[in-house]
Amino acid sequence: MFRLEKRPEPSRLWTWGTPVLAVVATMIVGGLLFAAMGKDPLLAIRAIFWDPLFGPNASYFRPQLLVKAGPLILIAIGLSFGFRAAIWNIGAEGQYIIGALAGAGVALAAYPAENPLIFPAMVVAGALGGFLWGLIPALLRVRFGTNEILVSLMLVYVAENILSYMAHGPMKNPQGYGFPGSRNLQQYPSAHNAEVIAGTGLHWGVLTALAAVVLGYVLLNRHLFGFQIRVAGQAPRAARFAGINPNRLAALCLGGSGALAGLAGIFEVSGPGGQITDAFNVGYGFTAIIVAFLGRLHPFGILLAGLLMALTYIGGETAQLVVGLPAAAIQAFQGMLLFFLLAFDLLTHYRIRRRRITA
Amino acid sequence: MTDLLRIEGISKSYPGVKANDDVSFTIGAGRIHALLGENGAGKSTLVKMIYGLVRPDNGRMEMRGAPYQPSEPRAARGMGVAMVFQHFSLFNALSVAENVALGMDNPPAMRDLARRIREVSEGYGLPLDPTRIVGDLSAGERQRIEILRCLLQDPKLLIMDEPTSVLTPQEVMILFGTLRQLAAEGTSILYISHKLEEIRSLCGDATILRHGKVVGSCNPRATSARAMAELMVGATLRAPARGASTPGKAALEVSDLTLPATHPFGTTLRGINMTVRQGEVFGIGGVAGNGQDELLLALSGEVRSAAGAVRVLGKPVGDRDVNSRRRAGLVTAPEERLGHAAVPEMSLTENALLSGAVRKGLARRGFIDWNAAQGWAAEIIAAFDVRTRGTATPAGALSGGNLQKFVIGREILQKPAVIIVNQPTWGVDAAAAAFIRQALLDLAAEGAAVVVISQDIDEILEIADSFAALNEGRLSPPRPVAGLTLDQIGLMLGGAHGTQPAEPDALHSAHLASEQEDPHVPT
Numbered sequence: 001m002f003r004l005e006k007r008p009e010p011s012r013l014w015t016w017g018t019p020v021l022a023v024v025a026t027m028i029v030g031g032l033l034f035a036a037m038g039k040d041p042l043l044a045i046r047a048i049f050w051d052p053l054f055g056p057n058a059s060y061f062r063p064q065l066l067v068k069a070g071p072l073i074l075i076a077i078g079l080s081f082g083f084r085a086a087i088w089n090i091g092a093e094g095q096y097i098i099g100a101l102a103g104a105g106v107a108l109a110a111y112p113a114e115n116p117l118i119f120p121a122m123v124v125a126g127a128l129g130g131f132l133w134g135l136i137p138a139l140l141r142v143r144f145g146t147n148e149i150l151v152s153l154m155l156v157y158v159a160e161n162i163l164s165y166m167a168h169g170p171m172k173n174p175q176g177y178g179f180p181g182s183r184n185l186q187q188y189p190s191a192h193n194a195e196v197i198a199g200t201g202l203h204w205g206v207l208t209a210l211a212a213v214v215l216g217y218v219l220l221n222r223h224l225f226g227f228q229i230r231v232a233g234q235a236p237r238a239a240r241f242a243g244i245n246p247n248r249l250a251a252l253c254l255g256g257s258g259a260l261a262g263l264a265g266i267f268e269v270s271g272p273g274g275q276i277t278d279a280f281n282v283g284y285g286f287t288a289i290i291v292a293f294l295g296r297l298h299p300f301g302i303l304l305a306g307l308l309m310a311l312t313y314i315g316g317e318t319a320q321l322v323v324g325l326p327a328a329a330i331q332a333f334q335g336m337l338l339f340f341l342l343a344f345d346l347l348t349h350y351r352i353r354r355r356r357i358t359a
Numbered sequence: 360m361t362d363l364l365r366i367e368g369i370s371k372s373y374p375g376v377k378a379n380d381d382v383s384f385t386i387g388a389g390r391i392h393a394l395l396g397e398n399g400a401g402k403s404t405l406v407k408m409i410y411g412l413v414r415p416d417n418g419r420m421e422m423r424g425a426p427y428q429p430s431e432p433r434a435a436r437g438m439g440v441a442m443v444f445q446h447f448s449l450f451n452a453l454s455v456a457e458n459v460a461l462g463m464d465n466p467p468a469m470r471d472l473a474r475r476i477r478e479v480s481e482g483y484g485l486p487l488d489p490t491r492i493v494g495d496l497s498a499g500e501r502q503r504i505e506i507l508r509c510l511l512q513d514p515k516l517l518i519m520d521e522p523t524s525v526l527t528p529q530e531v532m533i534l535f536g537t538l539r540q541l542a543a544e545g546t547s548i549l550y551i552s553h554k555l556e557e558i559r560s561l562c563g564d565a566t567i568l569r570h571g572k573v574v575g576s577c578n579p580r581a582t583s584a585r586a587m588a589e590l591m592v593g594a595t596l597r598a599p600a601r602g603a604s605t606p607g608k609a610a611l612e613v614s615d616l617t618l619p620a621t622h623p624f625g626t627t628l629r630g631i632n633m634t635v636r637q638g639e640v641f642g643i644g645g646v647a648g649n650g651q652d653e654l655l656l657a658l659s660g661e662v663r664s665a666a667g668a669v670r671v672l673g674k675p676v677g678d679r680d681v682n683s684r685r686r687a688g689l690v691t692a693p694e695e696r697l698g699h700a701a702v703p704e705m706s707l708t709e710n711a712l713l714s715g716a717v718r719k720g721l722a723r724r725g726f727i728d729w730n731a732a733q734g735w736a737a738e739i740i741a742a743f744d745v746r747t748r749g750t751a752t753p754a755g756a757l758s759g760g761n762l763q764k765f766v767i768g769r770e771i772l773q774k775p776a777v778i779i780v781n782q783p784t785w786g787v788d789a790a791a792a793a794f795i796r797q798a799l800l801d802l803a804a805e806g807a808a809v810v811v812i813s814q815d816i817d818e819i820l821e822i823a824d825s826f827a828a829l830n831e832g833r834l835s836p837p838r839p840v841a842g843l844t845l846d847q848i849g850l851m852l853g854g855a856h857g858t859q860p861a862e863p864d865a866l867h868s869a870h871l872a873s874e875q876e877d878p879h880v881p882t
Contacts, residue, residue: 010704224725227712230705237699240661241691242713243681 004350014347019294019301021347022340023308029340030333037329044323048315048333051322061318063201065310067272070206071096071264073306075288077212078260080297081220082253085229086236089254091137091152092261093285094159095130099262100269101166102129104276107191108171108182118190122266123204130262131255133159138254142247148254156285164278171276182276185269193271205267209306212260216299229253261285287313290338309334363388363516363547364409364427369418371404378404380571382418386516386564391538391548393558393579395591396568402551405568406518409549410442411435422515433464439515443505443522451494455504458493462508479510483537499530506537517541518549523557535561555584567591588849606824607637610808611658611689611777612670616677618657626650626832628657633827633834635777635808640799641837642823643812644852650832651812652694655781658810659691660684671777685717688776692766694785694812696759700766703755707747710754711736711769718773743768744794760791767795771802778802779810784818796822816848828852 027049031041052061075092082089089095103126110118137151171182185191196202220226232239232249239246264284273280291309295301316330364386371379379401386392396402407413409420411429420427422438429435432442449458456473460466467475473489480487485503493501502522509517519538523531538548538561550562558565559579567575567590575590616631628650635641645651656662658669660681668677671687679687693699701710712732716722721732736750743764747757754762763783770778783799784792800822803809812829813819819826820840827837828851835851 222726222729224716224722224727227709227727230709231702231713234704235698235702237695238702238713241659241681241693241699243660243685243717245680 002352002354004346005353006350007348010348011351014344015296016301018344018347019296019305019341021344022294022337025340025344026333026336030336033329033332034323034325037325039323039325044319044325047319047322048312048330051318052311052314055318057318061314063195063199064314065307066201066206067203068310068313069306070203070209071268071284072288072291072309073302074205074209074212074264074267075257075261075285076291076295076302076306077209077216077299078257079288080216080292080295080299080302081226081229082257083233083292084220084297085232085249085253087250087253088149089134089137089152089257090149090289091134091155091159091285092257092288093281093283094152094156095133095258095261096265096268096285097156097159097163097281098133098265099126099130099259100265100273100280101163101171101276102126102262103266104171104182104185104269107185107188107270110190111183111188114190116190119193119270122191122270123263126262126266127259128262130265131259134254134256134258134261135251138251141250141254148250152254160278160281163276163280167276167278167280173275180278184274186271186274191270193267195271203267203271205264205271208263208267210303213299213303216302220299225252261288287334290334293338294341309337312337361388361423362386362421363390363423365421366405366409367419367421369405369408369415369420371408371413371415377571379408379415382568382571382573384566384573384576386547386549388515388547389542389545390564391542391550391562393562393565394549394551394568395555395558395565395587400568400591401571402568403520404571406442406520406549406551409435409516410440410518436464436512436514439513440518441509441512441514441516442518443502443509443520445520445522447501447505449493449501449504451492453493454489455487455491455493455496456489458504459489459508459511463511475511476507480507483510483540484533485537497530499533502530502534506534510541514546516547516549518551520551522550523552523554531557555579555587558587559584585846585849588852589846606639607806608672609634609670610637610639610672611635611779611810612673613658614668614670616654616657616664616668618653618662618664620653621662626653628653629832631832631834633837635810635825637776637806637808638803639825640803640809640811640823642819642826642840643810643829643834644816644819644826644848645814645829649829651781651814651829653832654829654834655691655693655779655812658689658779659693660689682717685714685773690714690718690770690773690775690778692770692778692780692783694781696762696766697755701754701762704753706736706751706753707740707745707757707765708733708736708750710765711739711750715769715773718775739765739768739772742772743798764791764795767798771798774805775802775807777808777810779812781812782814783811784813784815792818816852826851 027045031045034044035041052058052065075096079089079092103122106122106125107118133155136155137148140146140151141148167182168180172180173183193203193205196204196207228239228242228244228249231242232244232246236246269276269280287309291302291305294309295303295305312334316333319325319330320327362385366385367383369379369382382405394402394405404413408415411432411434427438429438450461456469456476459476460469460472466472476487476489480503485506487500487503487507493504522534542548550558552558562579565577565579565587566573567587569591577587579587613631613633616628618628620627626649631654633641657664660679660683664677666675666678670676671684671689674687676684676687676689697703702713708729712721712727715735719735721728721735733750739745740747740750745765745768746761757765767780767783780799783795796818799809799811811819811823823840825837826840826843826848828835830852838847
């Protein structure tokens with residue numbers, strides 16, 4: 001028989017080994033799932049992981065990788081700070097929407113004026129919108145002791161309804177022939193978040209995400225704020241002893257992660273998305289939660305996890321086309337990744353020993 | 360009176376400590392027998408042996424004349440011994456009946472069990488609805504479940520470990536009614552406590568333990584609380600290890616500090632007044648749960664009060680946060696090492712930064728100087744002889760004594776004007792305890808004001824200049840330790856509020872009186 005034995009210290013090897021193991025296990029079990037559905041598992045796995053990078057149409061897919069990974073990484077970096085402090089912002093999707101609405105609002109109000117300050121103003125408005133939306137669960141938590149998981153999650157649905165209202169009402173394109181949705185910001189030069197290097201997918205949001213990775217690393221390892229976050233997450237009473245104000249920390253974490261989600265929203269709507277429609281959000285805010293944990297809440301880990309997750313998104317689409325997999329199977333595949341990661345996490349804190357059978 | 364349980368010459372040693380040393384006593388059938396002693400006196404070890412959780416090294420036990428050697432709690436239960444622990448082991452999400460069933464060796468069908476719970480609980484004046492979810496119950500009601508678990512097994516001996524520490528006064532009255540009824544029906548009760556007045560009202564016999572030995576037995580109804588406190592604390596008064604110093608100006612002034620309890624089992628601090636001078640060691644004694652934790656949090660700044668309630672070197676800091684108070688010169692070492700004074704998963708360097716960042720200047724504009732932090736951790740390790748592999752070791756990997764040396768050293772080496780320590784040597788081996796006490800004395804000699812909150816009266820008498828007792832959130836007026844008698848300590852700990860300091864001559868003569876032989880100490 002086997003039994004689990006707690007390690008005296010968490011294993012460094014397995015801290016970084018489990019994500020790899022989780023990816024491999026996801027491939028195997030996912031492959032079995034695809035086979036059970038009557039599809040060729042090897043072909044499907046290849047379509048997801050290989051074709052977008054090195055397949056015949058890779059030149060189209062590679063820029064898409066950055067376009068998809070950018071918002072995931074940006075949001076996940078913000079979430080990871082709160083998660084380390086045991087402050088659970090599950091509502092990044094809502095903050096992403098509100099950020100996009102606030103930034104797009106600035107652009108649509110300025111239309112058709114051309115001014116180099118419009119885009120920066122949109123970015124600030126987007127961050128502010130996400131920040132304030134994230135602050136709502138923080139204030140309710142501090143003031144009334146509500147659970148920020150529930151409040152932030154429910155605010156996603158509020159934000160979705162606001163989005164829908166805006167797309168059909170105040171932000172509707174007056175020259176849009178009655179179709180819902182705003183003007184296309186891609187056709188408004190002062191507001192367009194164009195690619196910095198054409199054809200690479202590298203827009204300002206991707207650069208911001210990369211900057212957030214570096215900044216997050218510095219903050220986490222060199223700054224008192226990162227230290228306080230780690231203390232608060234591991235020992236709340238010790239955090240008070242260290243002079244950390246838990247209310248302030250909750251507000252900073254929820255507001256800060258909201259601001260980054262809002263940034264992701266404004267870069268998306270002014271760039272790849274182009275316009276406010278009621279189908280604007282595609283779940284980046286939720287997938288970023290998986291990315292944050294897959295990356296071990298570590299900035300560079302999140303960078304890699306964000307790229308991997310983007311790959312499964314794009315690869316999932318190719319698999320739908322090439323192999324004919326249903327979208328639900330791809331979502332199950334992505335969910336498996338988090339499931340296996342959490343399951344294998346056991347190995348970080350425990351080791352498996354063979355039990356001697358005693359007479 | 361027939362004997363139910365005889366204990367003869369029981370001893371039990373753990374590495375470095377003799378928890379029980381040649382303990383003998385007898386519990387009569389249908390008697391409520393008190394087991395008295397300070398923390399660490401060996402009460403818990405003794406009852407664990409009776410309940411089969413620990414095996415004695417030497418000695419024998421007899422149940423109704425037959426040898427009694429339980430190898431596990433199940434065997435003890437089979438012999439009619441049941442125990443209600445201080446800490447409940449209940450599942451909040453399950454109902455009362457389900458929790459009771461989980462604790463039984465052979466649970467009956469749920470419907471029968473629910474009926475039995477109703478019958479027994481009402482029969483003993485402890486009404487309980489078997490279908491309620493435990494998470495919704497009060498501490499008193501949860502304790503009833505634990506007691507019911509025992510009563511359903513029809514015990515001959517019921518062991519209760521500090522049962523009233525979580526109860527309201529009304530719940531205590533109900534509990535005592537139940538215990539008296541049980542005793543009248545012939546069940547013996549072994550009642551562990553250090554609350555003297557409770558024992559006087561409830562128990563017919565008492566055995567007193569100190570440092571693992573039986574130091575006396577008495578009839579609590581005919582013995583004063585003071586006399587029992589003397590037996591608990593020890594008959595010898597140790598002189599402070601250093602000569603009288605000349606105290607400087609007031610370093611810590613607490614005036615009329617009143618704070619409501621922050622959680623349901625917390626203690627309200629009521630009008631605390633104290634002044635600690637430079638060079639003075641101020642000891643605060645008292646039984647756990649009388650406001651020690653709350654007082655430390657109020658002084659450290661983790662809980663804030665009115666500005667003028669706490670002053671450091673004359674500066675009001677009562678409304679300031681932890682780090683402002685550190686800047687003003689006040690540092691603290693909380694009782695709970697892991698999780699409060701230190702983060703278990705974090706390295707010693709990170710833990711050194713935890714409270715030292717402000718006074719040691721380990722961060723500039725919020726950016727941490729890790730080299731300086733590591734040097735500071737290494738300094739603590741060297742100066743306080745912390746046995747560890749290095750500064751990268753997680754705090755949780757250190758032994759209790761070594762971590763306590765690190766925690767106390769971290770505060771002392773900041774050269775504070777005021778230091779407040781709560782239970783500085785709790786669970787620490789004798790050598791480390793002596794080291795920590797000496798370090799506190801040395802810091803006082805350099806001119807710091809030192810406040811030691813401790814349940815260990817011996818410790819306070821050894822190092823403190825002044826002594827005050829904390830009782831139900833009130834602090835007694837302080838008295839000089841020199842010339843303080845055990846009578847007076849007993850009265851102060853027992854909560855005799857408003858006693859005026861006696862004249863020095865009177866103190867001296869009372870001290871002499873207490874050194875006369877006590878009639879209750881067995882020869």
